[in-house]
Amino acid sequence: MKKKELKSLLEGKLQRHYGVTASEATKNQVYHACAMVVRDILMEKWSATQEEMEAKKAKQVCYLSMEFLLGKSLKNNIYNLSMTDVFQQVLQEMGMDLKALEDIEEDAALGNGGLGRLAACYMDALSAQHLPATGYSILYEYGIFKQRIVEGQQTELPDSWLDSGSCWLVAKPDETVEIRFDGEIEESWDGDHLRIQHRNYTRVNAEPYDMLISGYGSETVNTLRLWQAKSPYSMDMHLFSEGEYLKAIEQQASAEVISKILYPEDKHPEGKSLRIKQQYFFVSASIQSIIKKHMETYGRLDNLPDRVVIQINDTHPAMVIPEMMRIMMDDHGLTWDAAWEITTHSVAYTNHTVMSEALERWPEALIKRILPRIHQIIVEINRRFCDSLWKYFPNNWDKISSMAIVAYDEVRMANLSIAGSFSVNGVSALHSQILKDKVFHDFYVVSPDKFTNVTNGIAYRRWLGQANEPLTSLIRDCIGDGFLRNAEELCTFAPFAKDASVRQKFLEVKKRNKERLAAYIQEHNGIDVDTNSIFDVQAKRLHEYKRQLLNIMQIIKMYFEYKDNPSLQRPSRTFIFGAKAAPGYYMAKQIIRLIHAVADMVNHDPVVQNHMKVVFLEDYKVSIAEILMPAADVSEQISVAGREASGTGNMKFMMNGALTIGTLDGANVEICEAVGEANMFLFGLKADEVEQLLKQGYQPMSYYQSNPWIARILGAIMQGIGRPGGRSVPFVDIANSLLISANGSQADPYLVLADFEEYCRAQREVDRVYSNQDAWNEKAILNVAHSGVFAADRSIQEYNEKIWNLTDLGR
Ligand code: 26W
Numbered sequence: 001m002k003k004k005e006l007k008s009l010l011e012g013k014l015q016r017h018y019g020v021t022a023s024e025a026t027k028n029q030v031y032h033a034c035a036m037v038v039r040d041i042l043m044e045k046w047s048a049t050q051e052e053m054e055a056k057k058a059k060q061v062c063y064l065s066m067e068f069l070l071g072k073s074l075k076n077n078i079y080n081l082s083m084t085d086v087f088q089q090v091l092q093e094m095g096m097d098l099k100a101l102e103d104i105e106e107d108a109a110l111g112n113g114g115l116g117r118l119a120a121c122y123m124d125a126l127s128a129q130h131l132p133a134t135g136y137s138i139l140y141e142y143g144i145f146k147q148r149i150v151e152g153q154q155t156e157l158p159d160s161w162l163d164s165g166s167c168w169l170v171a172k173p174d175e176t177v178e179i180r181f182d183g184e185i186e187e188s189w190d191g192d193h194l195r196i197q198h199r200n201y202t203r204v205n206a207e208p209y210d211m212l213i214s215g216y217g218s219e220t221v222n223t224l225r226l227w228q229a230k231s232p233y234s235m236d237m238h239l240f241s242e243g244e245y246l247k248a249i250e251q252q253a254s255a256e257v258i259s260k261i262l263y264p265e266d267k268h269p270e271g272k273s274l275r276i277k278q279q280y281f282f283v284s285a286s287i288q289s290i291i292k293k294h295m296e297t298y299g300r301l302d303n304l305p306d307r308v309v310i311q312i313n314d315t316h317p318a319m320v321i322p323e324m325m326r327i328m329m330d331d332h333g334l335t336w337d338a339a340w341e342i343t344t345h346s347v348a349y350t351n352h353t354v355m356s357e358a359l360e361r362w363p364e365a366l367i368k369r370i371l372p373r374i375h376q377i378i379v380e381i382n383r384r385f386c387d388s389l390w391k392y393f394p395n396n397w398d399k400i401s402s403m404a405i406v407a408y409d410e411v412r413m414a415n416l417s418i419a420g421s422f423s424v425n426g427v428s429a430l431h432s433q434i435l436k437d438k439v440f441h442d443f444y445v446v447s448p449d450k451f452t453n454v455t456n457g458i459a460y461r462r463w464l465g466q467a468n469e470p471l472t473s474l475i476r477d478c479i480g481d482g483f484l485r486n487a488e489e490l491c492t493f494a495p496f497a498k499d500a501s502v503r504q505k506f507l508e509v510k511k512r513n514k515e516r517l518a519a520y521i522q523e524h525n526g527i528d529v530d531t532n533s534i535f536d537v538q539a540k541r542l543h544e545y546k547r548q549l550l551n552i553m554q555i556i557k558m559y560f561e562y563k564d565n566p567s568l569q570r571p572s573r574t575f576i577f578g579a580k581a582a583p584g585y586y587m588a589k590q591i592i593r594l595i596h597a598v599a600d601m602v603n604h605d606p607v608v609q610n611h612m613k614v615v616f617l618e619d620y621k622v623s624i625a626e627i628l629m630p631a632a633d634v635s636e637q638i639s640v641a642g643r644e645a646s647g648t649g650n651m652k653f654m655m656n657g658a659l660t661i662g663t664l665d666g667a668n669v670e671i672c673e674a675v676g677e678a679n680m681f682l683f684g685l686k687a688d689e690v691e692q693l694l695k696q697g698y699q700p701m702s703y704y705q706s707n708p709w710i711a712r713i714l715g716a717i718m719q720g721i722g723r724p725g726g727r728s729v730p731f732v733d734i735a736n737s738l739l740i741s742a743n744g745s746q747a748d749p750y751l752v753l754a755d756f757e758e759y760c761r762a763q764r765e766v767d768r769v770y771s772n773q774d775a776w777n778e779k780a781i782l783n784v785a786h787s788g789v790f791a792a793d794r795s796i797q798e799y800n801e802k803i804w805n806l807t808d809l810g811r
Pocket of ligand 1: 269
């Protein structure tokens with residue numbers, strides 16, 4: 001598009017929507033005008049994509065996920081349309097700056113962490129590779145909470161994102177569907193056909209809002225369909241006229257609460273009825289709309305698996321299995337066997353966690369009350385499933401009961417997901433192996449062919465191309481720009497690691513990115529950080545298994561070492577954290593508080609101030625990650641081995657030229673294979689050693705007794721941490737959690753103390769390598785060059801080959 005044309009489109013939007021000229025328009029109005037112009041362009045491609053899908057009778061993936069952590073759209077869409085330059089020029093002529101407009105947009109943060117961001121990266125890659133896809137989720141009015149730190153502690157504020165975000169949504173009120181909750185099921189025989197009547201149910205409408213998903217250099221524009229809950233009942237006028245105002249609107253409010261807010265829990269599933277309602281609401285709406293569309297096109301359901309694959313992102317959408325059965329049997333008259341055949345050939349399940357406390361289990365009574373028909377179907381699926389297990393495990397009641405879908409008054413969503421799908425995959429090689437060997441071993445024995453691996457990947461054009469322009473243009477200067485379409489070409493950047501002038505340029509690029517982050521830190525934290533120091537970053541949800549504690553303990557040790565020996569010679573460090581804690585996760589919140597106390601102590605101590613700083617970035621989110629990743633020298637991936645399913649932050653850091661300090665966990669294993677052990681800092685127990693140690697009885701107290709540093713650090717934590725001469729805060733519960741087993745539980749279950757010494761050794765190795773800038777930069781460049789396999793494009797290709805078999809719209 002030419003400058004002139006874009007200019008007149010923008011002026012037209014400003015005129016018609018706001019009645020202003022370009023020179024009168026506010027920034028906010030110009031942002032919306034840009035969004036509208038972009039949306040119009042995408043809308044044409046969107047219609048064309050849909051027509052093509054119909055013409056080709058294309059097979060598409062329906063990606064069901066409770067979370068899509070999208071971040072900002074304006075910049076991404078303009079980039080994908082290759083219109084960045086023309087927008088910049090036109091806006092400049094209008095006296096505006098594209099960057100400033102981008103800042104107006106709030107992140108669409110409809111997710112907690114890795115699982116939600118992965119869904120967003122995959123939608124992007126699907127469009128880029130012209131594969132037909134629809135994402136389905138909930139139009140939460142409030143996304144993940146905004147984190148505010150008050151006196152060193154996390155507080156949560158609501159995140160209302162729609163003011164700046166709704167311009168990306170296309171309302172489709174005509175495609176509203178009805179969802180039914182509660183009530184009773186009445187069965188009656190009509191000849192030999194069982195008729196199901198759902199009586200006294202509560203109705204909630206699901207209204208779709210579509211977001212258009214563009215892909216880099218691609219004509220394919222896919223759909224992300226977000227469902228909003230609306231009450232079909234208006235206010236009760238009778239109650240209102242009696243003066244019962246609140247009661248009059250109660251029914252309406254209780255229906256609409258379903259899409260109000262994203263649950264900020266990302267491990268312990270809460271046994272709350274609202275969460276069940278959210279899951280069923282979005283699953284039922286999505287599958288109803290999928291089946292309706294399919295029936296309109298084909299008039300039959302037996303070929304559904306040839307046209308649609310339903311990928312469920314963890315177990316949260318698992319109710320799609322009984323819901324599909326319900327619709328096909330009760331509404332379309334299919335037999336159980338026919339419906340089961342179609343369902344189990346359509347649904348595929350991705351697992352994202354091995355933590356047993358995170359595997360969803362719902363009280364059966366709750367399901368029975370809220371979803372009486374779904375309950376019946378789950379019970380029948382379970383009966384048949386357990387029957388079928390008998391031939392594998394005759395007389396082995398223990399085994400069958402452990403694999404059952406319904407047992408001990410609970411419904412186990414993972415077991416349901418495995419029984420009802422044709423594919424189960426983990427998200428890194430190690431994780432998928434652990435699923436087969438441990439977590440789902442018995443299921444693997446029964447159906448070994450169901451199990452597969454697809455290692456996660458990232459939308460690298462966002463995380464490198466857009467987030468790190470200086471590095472992108474350095475790579476382009478060296479190897480051309482083919483790598484932006486084919487990430488594998490990044491490996492041709494490897495030989496440049498030996499080129500002194502490229503290493504020098506890489507250093508300058510890193511410096512620029514560190515300056516950008518330093519400015520952000522100065523503005524938001526008021527801390528002056530040294531851009532010559534090592535930027536050492538841990539950014540991810542706060543969880544004990546991710547071991548932010550291990551990191552902060554090493555920082556305390558380093559602080560003591562400088563205090564003991566102020567002339568200690570080491571490269572200086574800036575430790576940077578970004579992390580949200582689930583609001584109800586006490587220990588996670590304590591750890592955030594500890595990080596702040598340590599920051600307070602370190603940053604105000606004249607003796608160590610020039611050697612180290614500790615920074616906590618408030619409200620870590622996608623748009624902060626986009627500033628953070630390019631500026632990192634060291635990427636902390638230090639989870640206890642065997643617990644992190646994959647990690648995707650690790651890939652983003654690597655691609656931006658940070659060196660990983662990490663355990664052999666999740667995708668770190670494959671990072672190590674890709675870049676080589678010499679170009680990262682490995683430490684700690686391996687996954688099998690962790691299991692071994694826990695089994696034989698791990699005694700953290702012995703490390704406390706034998707390692708004086710551990711004793712000193714935990715002593716300090718217990719006594720109180722704070723700035724010299726200021727208030728200090730004791731963290732007794734944290735220290736106890738590492739040392740004392742409370743009512744039978746394992747002390748230090750994530751082996752912080754067992755890995756501490758090794759971690760410190762690896763950190764000294766970081767110092768040693770960094771002292772040789774040239775050697776460091778060579779390794780950093782090699783990390784970039786070998787990160788291509790972590791492009792989401794590759795993951796999507798693997799899903800397509802192993803599981804989906806979609807129609808390629810590009811051919
Ligand atoms: C409320 C219940 C609940 C339980 C688990 C909500 C969300 C979860 C997710 C499975 C947590 C999650 O985000 N898992 C992460 O998924 C990423 C994408 O595959 C992986 O890279 C991370 O290792 C994994 O922790």
